[in-house]
Amino acid sequence: MVNRDAVALDDPVGESLRGHHAHLARRLGRATTYVPDVATFCAVSADPDPAEWADLARLLGSGELADMFSGPATPPPDWEPVFTLEGRQMIWSGTGRSTPPRPEADAKVLELGPGSVPEMLGLVERTRPGPFRPRTPELGTYLGIRDNGRLVAMAGERLRPPGWTEISAVCTAPEARGRGHAVRLIGALLARIVERGERPFLHVAEANTGAIALYERLGFTSRGHVTFRGFRTP
Known part of the structure; x- marks a missing residue:
């Protein structure tokens, strides 16, 4: 089997949206998300600033789900938590x-x-x-x-x-x-x-x-x- 670096798995959504699934992505600035009928997952950079969160909010629309998958970044306080699920x-x-x-x-x-x-x-x-x-x-x-x-x-x-x-x-x-x-x-x-x-x-x-x-x-x-x-x- 081909030996691959597992670092890409630290941000699997972002890496997918920037690569193999780029044709299924929506982008605004550095914020990315899948086309709505494909998946709810979205991604931001490792250390997003307020402008990046604002871009993601504009991409998704008001009152919409931002499924951050396993990304570590925490949205601003006015983003309402919807779910948390522990996994591996x-x-x-x-x-x-x-x-x-x-x-x-x-x-x-x-x-x-x-x-x-x-x-x-x-x-x-x-x-x-x-x-x-x-x-x-x-x-x-x-x-x-x-x-x-x-x-x-x-x-x-x-x-x-x-x-x-x-x-x-x-x-x-x-x-x-x-x-x-x-x-x-x-x-x-x-x-x-x-x-x-x-x-x-x-x-x-x-x-x-x-x-x-x-x-x-x-x-x-x-x-x-x-x-x-x-x-x-x-």
Whole structure:
């Protein structure tokens, strides 16, 4: 596997918006954010001044969510806190209980196209894996598993800082759990990411101990603690 510097993971949103996802970004000064239908995430510089916060507020609009992801910068006092979630960032170490299969090796795993978006949104509504919007699938490849034609599990690629790809939206319908669907999907994504010379990483809520244990079995190791924060613009 190509050895990459993990510094880009300190600001995965900003690095993605300045690079691979630049075509999905809105900018004003040094403030950046995704197009609203793609993602809620936004980014500012490491030490933003009042003008930069004002630019971000203008980008988002009055009373809108500023999803700062894991960025450490704190907005001005008149930005209302909306949520705080403790989590961790994990990196795939290249080892695990099995070698990732080639993408075409598992016939159960299917690539999801634009026509699958309504089903994907429905599955997200039922399982709540995290932020997901109508154009989120434009961030990367999304894979799914169907049961009698119905989408019951999916996972995909989200943030793309240089040299890295984030695995996200890993979810399975309640009635289809316990069948190894998440392992199949993550394995297929790992193979795709590694084949193009990038390293997989992901984020997970600290309270989701079951998911953390699964990721560790698949070869992910913890890089560090992160705090996800959201604010409401004035």
